[in-house]
Amino acid sequence: MNMVTSITTDWEDRGAINRVGLWLFILSDSFLFIAIIFTRFYLQGVQRPSELNQLLGFVISVVLLLSSLFAYRGETAAAYGDIRRFRYNILATIGLGSLFLVGVGVEWAEGFRFFPPSTGFGTVFFTLTGFHAFHVFTGILGLLLILLPGQKKRLGEGSYWGVEAMVKYWHFVDVAWVFIFPTLYLVS
Amino acid sequence: MVAITVAILSAMVVAIFLNANFTPAPASAQAEPIDRLLRILFSIGGVIFVLCLVLLIYSVIVFRHPRDTEEGPPLEGNYRLELTWTLIPLAIVLVLAVQGAAVLKDIGRADPKNELEIKVTAFQWAWRFEYPQYGITSGELRLPVNRPVLLKLTSLDVIHAFWVPQFRVKQDAVPGMEKELLVTPTRVGSYKAWCNQLCGLAHAAMQAPVIVVEPEDFELWVKEQRS
Amino acid sequence: MHSRHLEVKLRLGFKVFATLTALKIIEYVVGTSINRGAWPYLSMMAVVGAWAILHYFMHIPQLWRRKE
């Protein structure tokens, strides 16, 4: 029996298929954030407690944007087969992502004092930042996976779908934050 | 043949829906326009249903070819026919929606000055009625006939809904909010207000008596309650 | 040749990042100084920023462009 083990024959096709799937997943996931942002406005309008640390919010936004830059550099390097540069950049991304999480942690500690989860704004704030932080966390895990030796071998062979997927996901988390930051910290 | 059958059956359906009683006897000013709209909807729906059903049954009987291996005629579509059955339903639903909006306006507030205001509080699993203009609280809803009543509904625990079938209109009572419902009772009698939103264990039994009386009797009742 | 392309792309990344950061700064200034009615500007800037990331970092045109 002639066993066909692939649904397509050449690699490039496979990449395009994967990409469509990933984009669809991102589209779906973005509606999760849309739903929570809707919740924010529905429950709280544009109210915002004065204790909210806008400056810290701004700083972690820039940190996340910077991590996205390094992710971009990592992916581009991987596309050109520059594995050393790829690894440094992805490590930087992971570092900045962790720094972002630390920033969110500081915010949470402040939040528990001034607007605990059992209040209107607290509910919205902890939900929105919580879901986003969960995405950042999974993103970091994913970026760690593409640094594993098995993937390095793949990169050597010129296929970098894993890198592309994880970096796209990382950028998506950044896009979500681009909307969350003004939603939580800036509107009034 | 098809046309004649459709015409006869349609006429029958319309006659039935315009005349038969299929709802409890109306007892509020809001019930009348709603019932009228309901009859119109049923008639139009009935005609459409008859048309499609007759076409379907006719096709099945006349075009049935159990042992035939032939193919049918190659009709792939007809642009004008398709446009027709897109535009006619579109026109119908638009007209109905406009009608609906008109009736909605009809059953809304008319004369705020004359209104009797009642605060309705729902809780698991009973109702409480407060008459702020008279300063009384009651477990039954007693209303003077032909006077608009503005119910201000709220709930203490979960969502309930206020519904007297003879009054037609209903409204949820939502915790943390005050929702309004306007009813003008037009027929003296006693009815029941049911909870119409699943609210837990005893939802099915959650009710309150609603008694519509002449204005004089209402004044009498108010005095009685106060003393 | 190959590595020059790479350098060009990496520099593009810097430009995009600089733009995004500039947007963030403006957003921050607008958000902290205007107390009322800032949301149209904020949402506009968020959309522009998101578009920049989608376009330059996530290469969304790949979806409808044929592979060259």
Place this chain on the structure above:
Amino acid sequence: MSTIWKLGVIRGIVFGLVGTVAGMAITMLLRTALGLSAWNSGQATALGSFVGLIAYLGGLGAFNGWVGWVLGWPEKEHDATELPNWTRYFGFHTNHKTIGVQYMVTSLLVIIVAGIYQLIARLETAQPGLQFMTPRTYNSLISLHGIMMLGAVLLGISGMINYLVPLMIGARDMAFPRLNALSYWVTPPSVLFFLFSLPAGGFDTGWTAYAPLSVRAPLGMQFMLLAFYLVGWSSILGSVNFLTTIFKLRAPGMGLFRMPIFVWATLATAFLQLIFTQFVGIAFLMVLLERLTPLGFFDPNKGGNVILYQHLFWIYSHPAVYIFVLPGLGVISEVVPVFSRKPLFGYRAVALSSLGIALGGALVWGHHMFAAGMESWLRIPFMFTTLLVAVPTGVKIFSWLATMWLGKIHLDTPMLFALTAIVVFLIGGITGVPNGIVPVDLYVHDTYWVTSHFHHTLFGGFVFPMMAAIYFWFPKVTGRLLNERLGKVHWSVMTAGFFITYEPMFWLGLNGMRRRIVDYDPAMGLGTMNLVTTIGGYLIALSMLVFFINLVASLWRGATASANPWRSRTLEWQVSSPPPGENFPVPPRVVGSPYGYGIPGSVHVIVSPTGGSGEKQAT
């Protein structure tokens, strides 16, 4: 012993049990560390279920492929194992045909359970007064009936889509076979959670789980929320797969307007699933969070808003109706031309009407909240959008009627079910209009009128078409024909049972019978019609019994089916019954319309079973 251990599902169960216990232990340790009492049933079961689920999937082998990929092992993308190996149904098998069958069987099992729940509850309401049941049991049974049936519908459409779409578009498999298997394998635990719900105290909120009642409901509520959350994720991941498959894996020549209508319907359905399932997911998650943590989304004392839940819930749950019915309407569009031997009338309009229904359906959720105290200025716009959905739906119905007109109609069982489906769906559509018109809805909202209306749409849009689909494609899946005589008995009893059950319900609703009540006022005179309804319900159950007997008997010793017993033109019939493991060793070439019955010289597809010689034309 080792054979049993090789079954993925056994490993999954063992791992899952261990994981559940571990998750509960972690919860208790955490609570002790925080200085709280060790046991909190809600939190322990929630975390236990989560860890158990991951462990179960690991034991099943769901992650093997990805782990291997991460570690850089050579990958095997899809599994084209030949058919007669029954064990693949009990393990992580990535072939879309296996998964389609798995989905379908699970769906039918859930339908049996949920149906029995309602049969018991229906017996209680046959007469006024409390007969043999406590209100809590009744409320739990009808709530579980509702939500489990919806789960079953989602599984059922996934089953049909999984089996049919790759075959219909000439693909070897789904775009992401491993993801596809994962989407299926998260559903058995979800079914288990549904079943746990009743022993865990049930819940008395109805399938809608409106807050704040659902926040206060017993532990059973939590299992229901988790279960539907899982089904939701299965459905999101499935839709990613369906859409990618349709976009990227069509056979050469299969342009969008050469796709069968079922594929178009899948496209529309999958888009709705992809986008809107997130909303119900977050709504259920919010209820769960409010139960388990101090967060207060729906508690007015904590700054929450009760209506928020209804918005989030209905933004999904209305489009969900179209998710449920669009594939069914697609099935009708497949069956009617085949048994009328005529081209589908107005193919393009029917294809686009699916997208029209999906688009329109996305903007109408507010009509469930006309009486709920939603912002009142939203009522009128929602009324208009709601009624507009009637237009593309009408296009479909008129096109089916026109397809039959002048045709050469063969009344085989699939066609009979399709015809019932058309009539029932038509009634469902017409009776939906009063619900969409605000003032009338204020009367009929939450009465048996609504119950009957949506059972018409779901029976007409899903159950009857699914029956048509099973009778139509059973020969393709199993290589055996279903018994026609039993099929006709099934059809007639089910159709009669349906009308006896649901037409009196309209009358009941108009006469003041509220939804979801264990008991009603004897003075209202509703007893007789309720009895009739109950009898009808048992007739439907009887017909289902006939159906299952037919399934088992025909599977065992039914007549052998040829590759194309109905003389259909679509692609799945151009391969053997059952189809070969990899569907099409050589991609088929699509050259024309799938519905060109009776058009001289019209060819849909050219299939070469071996590649090269022996080309076969489907005309």
